[in-house]
Amino acid sequence: MKNIILTLLLAFPSMAKSQGIESPEWTKxxxxxxxxxxxxxxxxxxxxxxxxxxxxxxxxxxxxxxxxxxxxxxxxxxxxxxxxxxxxxxxxxxxxxxxxxxxxxxxxxxxxxxxxxxxxxxxxxxxxxxxxxxxxxxxxxxxxxxxxxxxxxxxxxxxxxxxxxxxxxxxxxxxxxxxxxxxxxxxxxxxxxxxxxxxxxxxxxxxxxxxxxxxxxxxxxxxxxxxxxxxxxxxxxxxxxxxxxxxxxxxxFKKKYENKSDYSIKVFYEDGSFDEGSSLRRGQLAVKIKNEPAVTMVSDVTFLENPDNVIDLLISNIDTTKKITKLRIHSDPKDGYHKWNLSSNELKARQEHGDTLSLLLKPPAPQxxxxxxxxxxxxxxxxxxxxxxxxxxxxxxxxxxxxxxxxxxxxxxxxxxxxxxxxxxxxxxxxxxxxxxxxxxxxxxxxxxxxxxxxxxxxxxxxxxxxxxxxxxxxxxESDLLRSYTNDTLPDIFGLDYIAKIDLPVPFAIQNEHKIIIVIGNNTETDVKLTVKVPLKKVSINPDRTYVIQDLWNDKKWEIPGKELENFQINVTRDKVSSGGLAIFKITK
Incomplete structure (x- = not known):
């Protein structure tokens, strides 16, 4: 099987022009x-x-x-x-x-x-x-x-x-x-x-x-x-x-902002039909990321202009019985959405090279x-x-x-x-x-x-x-944790294992060096008793120490041995009633 290599050097503007205007402090x-x-x-x-x-x-x-x-x-x-x-x-x-x-x-x-x-x-x-x-x-x-x-x-x-x-x-x-x-x-x-x-x-x-x-x-x-x-x-x-x-x-949150980019490809044919596929989802086309250079949130013109820093995609399963008129590439990376287009002129030689394309794309400036x-x-x-x-x-x-x-x-x-x-x-x-x-x-x-x-x-x-x-x-x-972050950082947020008789949204924790916030949701019509397993090592909790825990949703406070947080038992009232649907706890380290 032969491949064709296409290079698309679509220039995206550098970040340098707008670096001087930072978001106001209140944005977060x-x-x-x-x-x-x-x-x-x-x-x-x-x-x-x-x-x-x-x-x-x-x-x-x-x-x-x-x-x-x-x-x-x-x-x-x-x-x-x-x-x-x-x-x-x-x-x-x-x-x-x-x-x-x-x-x-x-x-x-x-x-x-x-x-x-x-x-x-x-x-x-x-x-x-x-x-x-x-x-x-x-x-x-x-x-x-x-x-x-x-x-x-x-x-x-x-x-x-x-x-x-x-x-x-x-x-x-x-x-x-x-x-x-x-x-x-x-x-x-x-x-x-x-x-x-x-x-x-x-x-x-x-x-x-x-x-x-x-x-x-x-x-x-x-x-x-x-x-x-x-x-x-x-x-x-x-x-x-x-x-x-x-x-x-x-x-x-992590799938959206931490994972690799998802490149979606759509190939348009002369008869009006099209095939599409993605690097993260199934489709008629198979899309493989062969290389994706790491991009920082700091403007680096040298990085963008370096010919070795390219996005290399391999697209397979193209219909060789049809003539391609256009190819569209969308990316959905953690640093923003981008789009590239290839015209029929840029693709006219493709018909001679089998059902696989190799695309080299110039990486856009991060957003x-x-x-x-x-x-x-x-x-x-x-x-x-x-x-x-x-x-x-x-x-x-x-x-x-x-x-x-x-x-x-x-x-x-x-x-x-x-x-x-x-x-x-x-x-x-x-x-x-x-x-x-x-x-x-x-x-x-x-x-x-x-x-x-x-x-x-x-x-x-x-x-x-x-x-x-x-x-x-x-x-x-709790705005030191419960606020927005820019995509050059990722808050320390993670899901928590739990045991309950019915399925619930996965509880999550978000932490910094001073405290942990635990959020539990109950989107059912039933009051639920569950056990949440807090990973003591991950949250720097000493099992032999006593900690202050606050029930922020019901305005209560008490002390709890660190060991008990490994199997933290909670009752969460059913959803769509007063003070229901949620449990919110703060643990001070």
Whole structure:
């Protein structure tokens, strides 16, 4: 069998350009709460929320304990393009406040109120384009080219200096004039250099910001973290129980951030068919990593330019009866997502060389980022989600909220209403299909969930609120361990063996030199008695010493001989009841 060797030297930008802008110190402690501005409050009926009405809820959010708000609604936007209702994502022009939400001064007053309680505010930015009738297109026709999502897209790579300057000024002004603390970028970043300049100007003005991107994409280290880096649900069907992180947080964390990269290959043929495979998963194609050079999080231009430091992949089982037109490679390493493409011209000689390809890829610059975990977001309940199901993710599960999200060593993100197990009530205009088709009021897109705050007067909802509030308080009080980390480090987190009559999520421990936090989740409808086996040597526990142990979930404290931790017996109340679903212990070394 003959092989063909293809070398793809796709240059990725060096980290050097953005090394001077470090993430603000507060980034690692963020707890991000998403607000759909129009639907979060209803001062004049469903879908009438404003900056002023949102401002009135700030004391409530301060009581809950979150310290970051992702505001999905501020600029002038269309009121029916997506799902039949007003959304931030149908932007008309990003440099104008939507008058139905208030004024620039109203926005500033709301931000000031959040800041009074040490809550950061992030605006959502639609980076790809504007509505087809936007006055920006008539004013600056050269700025635009083609389109997507039923909108007209910016020509980001057309060398329009005036577009670049306008974009930078628009987003610097929101920071310096309205006090905004950063941005969430929808779909993609397109121009990392512009966002670097925005961060630079804000930092120089004394207001450093955080930028997080929806998907994992190369960002030249401009993005501080990614929204969907680790998510607990799929937007068209809900909780994803097959994810490693669902049943074993420690294992899922290590698979995501510690293991070797996963290289996914997709080969496209002239007849329209394709084959695909991955280095970690089964597929028609077999993908073998022959060499993957170690990459540090320190910019090393010499390393990137050294021809000996290449990624060497071997792809087998290609269909030799068909002509290849394109080959696409995705990588999902711990340092970020990357993509390479080979065109038909680069592959035209392949047909003569059997069913195996050897690819040599230039390694991309590593992407320094904070770990994150998403419980839910506005895209849950997307077009195709079952109409008879609730698009909220936790649905009262203390286990899912705590074990999988708030007590994980990552930046947690969740949608408003999750914290008190809000019932899903659709905006009367919300349609089931993306572009407004279907019966109004029958959609499930979580962006269009109208929150009924009266539910907090009911014991079931108030107890959920109190439990989430307690989880957040525990996270904050133990923030030396229960915080996010950057991917140049890995927290000392590991699963614990246990004995129980039913299967539970695998308990995990996270430690430093001073203490150990043990988190146990019970996602069942049964109270469970279990024995957790703490590895004494691994956690530096002397079996002959006595240690102070705190039950953080039930606010108790006692002393325990080290030897007893080898077979630590615990009762964990069933899930979805007050103070249920969790056990959280701290052992001081």
């Amino acid at each position: 402690d963020l707890i991000v709460y998403e607000i759909s501005t129009k639907n979060f409050t209803s001062p004049n009926g469903p879908g009438t929320g404003t900056f002023q009405s949102t401002q009135k809820k700030v004391p409530y959010l301060a009581e809950l304990g979150i310290n970051g708000v992702w505001l999905t609604g501020h600029n002038w936007a269309d009121d029916k393009h997506f799902y039949g209702l007003w959304t931030q994502y149908a932007t008309i022009r990003p440099d104008s406040i939507d008058s139905s939400l208030g004024t620039k001064n109203d926005l500033k007053l709301m931000v000031d109120e959040f800041h009074k309680y040490d809550i950061k505010v992030f605006l959502d930015v639609v980076t790809h384009g504007v509505m087809n009738y936007s006055p920006l297109i008539a004013e600056n026709p050269k700025w635009f080219k083609s389109g997507s999502w039923g909108m007209t897209d910016y020509d980001w790579h057309g060398n329009h200096k005036d577009l670049d300057e306008w974009w930078v000024k628009t987003h610097v002004d929101y920071v310096l004039q309205q006090g905004i603390d950063g941005y969430r970028l929808d779909v993609s970043i397109y121009r990392p250099d512009l966002w670097y300049e925005i961060k630079r100007q804000c930092a120089e003005a004394g207001h450093p910001i955080v930028i997080f991107l929806e998907f994992e994409r190369p960002s030249n280290n401009v993005c501080d973290f990614y929204q969907r880096s680790r998510k607990l649900s799929e937007q068209t069907h809900g909780i994803d129980t097959i994810l490693p992180a669902y049943a074993n947080v420690a294992l899922g 320094l980022q904070y770990y994150s975990v998403q419980l839910s977001a506005h895209d849950d309940g997307w077009d195709g989600f079952p109409s008879d199901r609730n698009p909220y993710v936790a649905e009262g599960s203390r286990c899912l909220f705590g074990y999988n999200c708030l007590l994980s060593p990552a930046i947690p993100l969740f949608m408003s209403g999750e914290e008190f197990n809000a019932g899903f009530s659709a905006n009367p205009k919300l349609t089931p299909e993306l572009f407004g088709k279907g019966e109004e009021g029958k959609g499930t897109w979580l962006y269009g969930a109208v929150i009924d705050w009266a539910e907090l007067d009911e014991d079931e909802h108030r107890s959920m609120f109190n439990d989430v509030k307690k989880m957040i308080s525990i996270r904050k009080s």
